[in-house]
Amino acid sequence: MAVLIYAESEKNLLKKSAFELASYGRAIADKKECDLIAVVFNLKDPSTLSEYGVNEVISFEDPTLSAFKAHEYGVHLTSTAQEMDVDLVVLSSSADAKYLAPILSVSLMAGYASNVVALPESYAPLTVNRTCYSNKAFNTTILNNEINIIGLSNNTFGAHKKSTPLNVKSGEISPSSGSFKIEKVEKVTGKVTIADADIVISGGRGLKGPENWHLIEDLADVLGAATACSKPVSDMGWRPHSEHVGQTGKPVATNLYIAVGVSGAIQHLAGINASKVKVVINNDPEAPFFKAADYGIVGDAFEVVPALIEKLKDLQNS
């Protein structure tokens, strides 16, 4: 038996989630006394994975694998898992990983639990804790199959250093087939994404209009944070849908979530519930968000936010 992770990378750099997966996989591999294998695609130097407990890397390098394709990546992960007697696959909660997981679960005849928030409660049978009802509840799920897949919620386990001797092998490329073609990728550059961010600043209707969004953006800049918005804000077209966080938008699981002028509807709170520390700035002391937050300021966002930006800038310069 062995534990396998898919260590995601972009432009030849491992993503933050790769180190969290490695740490999580290492904790399980120690428990099971087995190898921790990482699969990487078109990554020149996977050696940093050894600092987080990976002891075997299977590296696939081929121009056809330069962009993520769920089916093709799934074929290579499946063959690796089968050849190396893997009984547990751990994936992140990125858009790509959630695309891949159900396909992999069919090809490996594996059980799959997404949104897992901690190490397994037990290994025989494999029992995991995961979020459900859009973060309004947790469930305990048994995966009683020969091979299982865990989708780990981002930012729940953290990255923990543990040096391990590393063996890197090249994987054999399977030819790709079919009519599936990536036409174009549009990415916002130079901006922190909600998925990767440690801090997210979110704006709601209280900001009164898209022309005031510089408040959110400036606060995000000074904190190195990603920007987000509530559902009404995206429905009114003030901000793109990709920034909408909540039950039908993107889930957020950051270390710090600052909500400015967001009332805190139950659907919004569900989507951001997994964040560790929540701060609310709102001029309505009755806003439901105050019941869900750790820290709150009852005040006018148009005064509080600029003052906060100045204070944070002073702090950074001192």
Added chain:
Amino acid sequence: MKILVCISNVPDTTSKINFIEGDKEFDRKGIQFIINPNDEFGLTRAIWFQQKQGANVTVVSVGNASCEPTLRKCLAIGADRAFRVDLEPSDGFQVAQQLQAHCQNENYNLIIAGRESIDYNGSMVPGMLSALLGLNFVTNCVALEITENKAQASREIDGGIETISCGLPLVIGAQKGLVEEKDLIIPNMRGIMQARQKPLKVIPPTTSETRSEVIHYEKPAPRGEVKLVEANNLDQLIDLLQNEAKVI
């Protein structure tokens, strides 16, 4: 073009969630059930293809009789016919297998399911169904055009949008963006009357397996009181975030 939209019957987004039977079962008492929002975005796009490109739209649910009002609503929105696979499923894999059996007899060109349900949040069904049927698959789909036998689909990726072209048949994991909130169709009286006459056929389940089992539910621990900071005392907020919460 034949389109199938897979519908999950879920608690309304504003529902307060409770559990019964020693936290082993969801408490349905007083809960209003709705079309899973991600499925509804998909259904709305399917109805667009019906109106603009002459597509035929079928909806299907895997569940007991309690999901029929939701299927009727789909018919009132504009779907042409409905199927209910008569099985209360235990996990996403079982749902995917039941849908696979249905699809094998029907030759759909396009199969749409929400990227995830808002109750189980498994993110399983569309991907598993595509793999079981051996079809192309695009999830987190925020735009979809079909011309003749080709599809152009965009998916939301972390920090951007990726556009894919591929052949049909195709399975889509739908989400908001595929249509906007304002495009959602509220059934009118005519639609509701017509829905009563449209076929809703109950089909028996095929043999299927489950690969996971939920044994227990739990609600998050209640939160402590919010710590209020005066608007003119932002140094205190920064101090709390730095030294107490240790997040900046």
